[in-house]
Amino acid sequence: MSSSVSVRVRVRRVRLRVRGVVQGVGFRPYVWRLASELGLSGFVLNDSCGVVVEVEGSSGAVDGFLARVGAEAPPLAVIDSVERSECASVVGEGGFEIRESPGGGVPDAPVSADSATCEDCLRELFDPADRRHRYPFINCTNCGPRFTIVRSVPYDRPLTSMSGFPMCEACAAEYADPADRRFHAQPNACPVCGPSVALLPDSAGLEPGLDPVRSAAAALRDGEILAIKGIGGYHLACRADAEKVVARLRARKHREDKPFALMVASEEAAARLVALSPAERMLLVSPARPIVLARRLAGAAVASSVAPGAGELGLMLPYSPLHHLLLADLASVGVDGLVLTSGNISDEPIAFDDADALERLSGIADRLLVHNRPIVTRTDDSVVRVAAAQGRARPLVIRRSRGYVPAALALPGGTPRHVLACGAELKHTFCLAKGQRAWVSHHIGDLQNYETLSSFRDGVSHFERLFAVTPEVVAHDLHPEYLSTKYAQERDGVELIGVQHHHAHLAACLAEHEETGPAIGTIFDGTGYGPDGTIWGGEFLYGGLAGFTRVGKLLPTRLPGGEQAIKQPWRMACAWLSAVLDESPPLPRALAGAVDEASWGSVAQLAQTGFGSPVTTSMGRLFDGVAALCGVRPTVNYEGQAAIEFEALCSAESDADPYPVSLSSDPDGFVFDPRGAVEGVLTDLAAEVSVAVIASRFHASVAAGTARACAQACSDCGVETVVLSGGVFQNRRLLESVLERLHDLGLRALVPELVPIGDGGIAFGQTAVAAARLREAA
Secondary structure (H helix, E strand, C coil), rough: CCCCCCCCCCCCEEEEEEEEECCCCCCCHHEEEEHCCCCCEEEEEEEEEEEEEEEEEEHHHHHHHHCCCCCCCCEEEEEEEEEEECCCCCCCCCCCEEEECCCCCCCCCCCCCCEEECCCHHHHHHCCCCCCCCCCCCCCCEEEHHHHEEECCCCCCHHECCCCCCHHHHHHHHHHHCCCCCCCCCCCCCCCCCCCEEEECCCCCCEEEECCCHHHHHHHHHCCEEEEEECEEEEEEEEEECCCHHHHHHHHHCCCCCCCCCCCCCHHHHHCCECCHHHHHHHHHHCEEEEEEEEEECCCCCCCCCCCCCEEEEEEECCCCHHHHHHHHHCCCCCCCEEEEEECCCCCCCCHHHHHEEEEEECCCCCEEECCCCCCCCCCEEEEEEEECCEEEEEEEEEEEEEECCCEEEEEEEEEEEEEECCCCCCCCCCCEEEEEEEEEECCCCCCCHHHHEEEHHHHHHHHHHCCCCCCCCEEEECCCHHHHHHHCCCCCCCEEEEEHHHHHHHHHHHHHHCCCCCCEEEEEEEECCCCCCEEEEEEECCCCEEEEEEEEECEEECCCCCCCHHCCCHHHHHHHHHHCCCCCCCCCHCCCCCCHHHHHHHHHHHHHCCCCEECCCCHHHHHHHHHCCCCCCCCCCCCHHHHHHHHCCCCCCCCCCCCEEEEEEECEEEEECHHHHHHHHHHHHHHCHHHHHHHHHHHHHHHHHHHHHHHHHHHHHHCEEECCHHHHHHHHHHHHHHHHHHCCCEEEEEECCCCCCCHHHHHHHHHHHHHHHHHHC
16 A cells, blocks of 8 residues: 655745846846756846846755846846845746847946956967857957947847847747857847958058958068057057057157057067066956056167156956957067057047047058948046055046946945036046936046037037936036036036035045045045145045045145246246245256256246246146256146156165155144255256156155044044045055055055046046035935
8 A cells, every 4th residue: 555645735926126247247147047957937137227036946946046146147237136026926936038029218227337358258369170260250258349339228138239230040049049158149140140350441561361361460460550449449559569560659649758558479578578477467357447657667679769767567368359350460470569549539438439530540550450240338547556654555546438338436424316427628528327326437538629529518418328317416616717618507407416526536535435525535646626726636534424624734835937837847846945945946967958047037926926826736737846946847738747757767766765754733733844855856867866766766755744634533533534535546555555554554545446536537536526415405
């Protein structure tokens, strides 16, 4: 006799709303595979807010799905939240499916950043047996273009610039096969159905029979300058080891001295040019593939014109299939690296439209390597460096763009109303925010010409559509002449919130660390409009997101001739000597060949009388002046050049004996007085001490004085947290020294790591300030 026992399995259905970067990163096929593995039925789909999932099955299988769905997500996915609800009833459908995205709805799904070609695609790219062998647009759900091809959300092919390339039968089969890594990969394509490249003018005379990429490599090998259409715009390229060619590119591009970026074939090739720390290596090979600034090795095989006067080289690895092919072809003939710089004439936006590129770049490039996939948003390469102190390596974002944008940043406390922040004037970005998230734009550039201003306006409109933000509040800098301020004032029907420049620097750093303050903000930069109408730039602030008080400042001095002193640092040398000597200073020996006596005398008179010479507390101008005093750079061809070259001259020793810097009382706080350091520089110059030693001692003096000033401010205000921000802190030598000293004093230091430490972070800071004030008023 036998008996059977019937066991009833509990079946349940759960609905998930997944928010974050979950579109265009292989999240739906991943969910399909996980659900299928666990024997669950249901569906997954993209919508305007992210991903919706419904799973049905045994309670144990559903619990297993819930435990794994976030923990095992694809590498490019960033999950902000998973909202879960139990469904009232089960459906009983068979199997699990990926459904079409529904139309309508308010977009609220973060768009992912462009990502470097993955290892799987690279293997296929260089496999002669693969149908995508040497195909310059190979990609899958784990890599490829995203932000630069997206017109709207949800992220589906019809809403990208791939909409004009219908998939062939083979690609469509991959796209529909859940077992394939190209399952629902929106940019999926092959040589049969996808975009193609061409070399203009054609490759006649180069090496008949070669494909356009091999022909382009041959042209570069032979010393030609090429314009190359990339992911976010055009680059200008030439051999990095050919001095005459690099000099010719500089002349055609009208870029006298500013360093060029390099693209090298491999991590090993990079290590032959620069000293790479583990943190720098990680950044170099990361999916974002930024330009990494690293210390140049003696004897590095690059032309001297690549980075004249700089102690670092900016290197990046190939991040698109086209780049990989080009660098591999060049490496096969002994060329390790290329100059790869923005496709523009200096101070213009990078070219990204084909017709515009042909018009603007034909006079610079000998040939153009182009393709027919449209770029929706122009996006420059990102730039980062690493600062190391107390055993910790901090990434410093100099320019945040391709590979990072448009990743959302958390906004502490959120904003009750939609906000647009218009940023600064130089190194411009803008920022949009709603709810708990803020989107800082790609690098726009310097708002000093119509083309850049148009790019700013177009970018704001695109972000407003992409993230469904309708600004009710517009934040802006206090400077009345900034074009970004004027743009804010021209917006109709919005509330305006003015944010002081250096307060925005403080707020940006606090907000990215998800803090609200209070803290001491030590903000060193070139110029910023102060509430008192003077030019700030060496400030010690006490405050948080909603407000601040100035508790210290650099000793005010004159800016002889106004903006002329920015381009002619010898004027600042004259101003600081006048402050030290209290009389008309003689022309320093180091400047005798660069400045005539009459001009020096006229500027000295301006500095003493104040005529045409506004007051400034700018730390950037102090560095300029001391660099010029040492004969390093009496005039500059790009912003910060004098300070960059002065830093590069520092001796290797990090424990140089500092010159004296004093802290004196002031009705509004204290004054950081560097006149003792300037006198020390004069003494060492007279004793013919090397400029390398002088540069090291001066950096040490500013670092030591800064740490003492921070300690005093913290003690006076009852806090232990210090924010270091502003463009001057891009100086690695200075930043690392200040960080070490603050640690020794027992103070906690915060540095921007997600947003640029310079003016590219201003927009996020304006957003954080505006949001805090709106919360207070609510």
